Amino acid sequence: MTTPTVYEKLTARSREIALIGNASALLGWDQETYMPSKAVAYRAEQLSYLAGLSHQLSTSAEFGEWLAVAESEQSSWPADDERRANVREWRRDYDRATRTPADLVTELARVSALSREAWLAARQKSDYSHFQPWLDKIIALNKRQADCWGWTETPYNALLDAYEPGSNAADLTALFADLRQTLVNLLPAAMKRTGSVDPAKLRGDYPVEAQQKFNRAVAEAMGFDFEAGRIDPTTHPFCSGMGFGDCRLTTRYDEHDFTSSLFSIMHEAGHGLYEQGLRAEVYGTPLGGSVSLGIHESQSRLWENQIGRSRVFWEYWYPRACEFFPGLKERVSLDEFWTIINHVEPSYIRTESDEVTYNLHIILRFELEKALVEGTLAAADVPAAWNSRFKELFGIEVKTPNEGCLQDIHWSLGGLGYFPTYTLGNLNAAQLFRTALRQNAGLEQEIAQGRYTRLLAWLRQNIHQHGRRYLPDNLMKLATGEPTRAQYFGDYLRAKFS
């Protein structure tokens, strides 16, 4: 046996950390799907133990020593050697992990758990004051975390960078200003264009079993590999990649509206196709991992919206849906169906909003959380700030905290800097799909025939196979010739709704 190189040692350790992380992912998936209720306390102990073990391996001194040696050795590697990307990303992860003191890790975990409970209690009474002291703590801990990680311009940048490597608040502000103008200008036309059909017309009786079969048929057509994945019911839909050859989607069912579970499955299967497209031979290292939330979300949004809410998609699937769901044909025509699933109207709840107003919800959150981290907004003033900015953006009055600043779980879990990645996902999805269409003549005709092989191959080639080789903006440049821009999403919406 030859002595392993430091690169091989780093690879082995990285795979070890992934094995543990994926065992935790199964424990987490099981908790949401099949775990009996009395197991909850023990499960929490297991997850906490494995998280500690993973943190210990990720921050060990030997890992740092191997990494330093690998960094000095890489001067002799070819400039385009993909191992350089692993070394860069191991450094990124190692620095972030080692710069966070153990007491801060523990405190963030503790406060997040309690804060989530406080948020739930606040929502039950629709009373923000229950949550406010916890939001104060969350903000303070996030600021401390940002200081540990280090930042330029604003501490918010350090938090953003955790979810979207290489992004920053200044770029996002410019991007979102551009986008907001587009959205606000487009809103009246989009409402007019989609306001002619009452969405209630679609409501009917859609048995869960028929929905499951239909969803599976669509996910299979998309290319989701059910020998390497599955779908189970949960309270909230999610996608969990939990090891090579194992990616699980979940959804919930509305027996009166089959599109609810379908769009969530198309969304989660979009995430799942990314996971299933990661390279086997580098699995467990950064090269075999997903690059950022904004790129991950681009995959889910592309399938859910660019494809799933398009007219051509339903040219193929509407007749099939009518076979799966007797009565659908009598309820709505293909035109009416398209109009309903694209209905645009300002509303209070982000997760129920349409393609136009969705991003206004995100812009609002981005502005507020940035101000909270920078200290220009106090937790106590969140409801007032939320409601007044909401009125400006949407033109309607927020009446209760539950339809306002208490609606999302993210802040209560300690996640500040996460929201913007949703909009990045939407912008990236439009930009990627536009490029795919331009580079693949006849792609739209294939979609009209229910065939997505070439589209998936293009995504595999341009996004999935790269893992974390390039930072998100560079990946977008390689795939589309430009970093993320608001332009193409605007073009898409204008073409769709004007």
Add this chain to the structure above:
Amino acid sequence: MTTPTVYEKLTARSREIALIGNASALLGWDQETYMPSKAVAYRAEQLSYLAGLSHQLSTSAEFGEWLAVAESEQSSWPADDERRANVREWRRDYDRATRTPADLVTELARVSALSREAWLAARQKSDYSHFQPWLDKIIALNKRQADCWGWTETPYNALLDAYEPGSNAADLTALFADLRQTLVNLLPAAMKRTGSVDPAKLRGDYPVEAQQKFNRAVAEAMGFDFEAGRIDPTTHPFCSGMGFGDCRLTTRYDEHDFTSSLFSIMHEAGHGLYEQGLRAEVYGTPLGGSVSLGIHESQSRLWENQIGRSRVFWEYWYPRACEFFPGLKERVSLDEFWTIINHVEPSYIRTESDEVTYNLHIILRFELEKALVEGTLAAADVPAAWNSRFKELFGIEVKTPNEGCLQDIHWSLGGLGYFPTYTLGNLNAAQLFRTALRQNAGLEQEIAQGRYTRLLAWLRQNIHQHGRRYLPDNLMKLATGEPTRAQYFGDYLRAKFS
């Protein structure tokens, strides 16, 4: 914070090892239930990694040091201090683990995996010669393992002791000689007593969903807590305790015979009630674990056979089964039903055999595997030895290896010394149930009314709550006044079948 005592350190480490073992148990359960097929290779890596981690923690030098200190400290503990049992069992586990060299652990795992494949291939062709070289390897590795652990009288004792602490081949030989005589004497009468009804009369149409509902109703009546457990379908039934508050049963369904899944659920729920009866406050230490296979199997057999195949049990459940399964009433009367589920007849396959002949199957395996380990029987001679001994015990000729020495998976997995625990389970079940009946006047009437609360309480009190506090034979003495004897099982069968 005060410094933890060595006993506290041992407890914490023991719980840590249990957390990992239980994470592995979930990974294993998931593999048999819901895991997508392409995940198999990665899952094997995860299980192997966690097994290595667990072994490392179990054999660490510091664990040995803490243990030595605890052993010297316990002279100052009260004689009945239950912590003494933990120290004794930690010592037992530590010695066994540290006496097994790493290369032997790896080799046993490797050979078992390959040997299982060879066994499957041999079965496909019903050709023993494919398996024989692997059995040779398994025997050699088991002998080496026995030598590492240390033994007196016969190396087989070291293997036995792994599954049934404190047992030995000489005692078992005497016990089984006694039992064999009883069984052989009883067989003709039992065949006559149950031969009057054709078991095929029971065959009908039993939808899986109705079986699931009926099984659940029975398991709930037994006291199995579905908030701390569940039932899922698998190829082979099993019970897996995977953490406090989480015990999962599995079964398979025969749509033409509902008793197949029912008895396997009563069996597995018997195991499950033991797991659910372990003490919370010592969970993860020996005091909170099950003591041996022979005691575990006594719980499953008590519920499956002593209760589930009794006439009084069906006085309550037969009318209910007739409601769950339309047509049952017309097919068989209660008397006929009882006769069919107790049908006695010599047959080739252990797992399909009746209460009388089952233990003859075990006696055969015990004799052969003991001879294999002692070197008085060569792997090459197994088919001949099997077939001739089978003829003596059952009076029928084995015609193919699949209905003879290739039928069980145990040896291929490296498990020599395991089989006798099945018969110990049967003997213990009869002995325990007899004592429970004597100590609880009116218990049988309760069973006739579908009530098992007092029976379960008696098992909790006399078996479950003790965990590994007493060695199996001592536990039997405490519960019944005697170590395991063949007498009571013989009495039970005579009363039932004469």
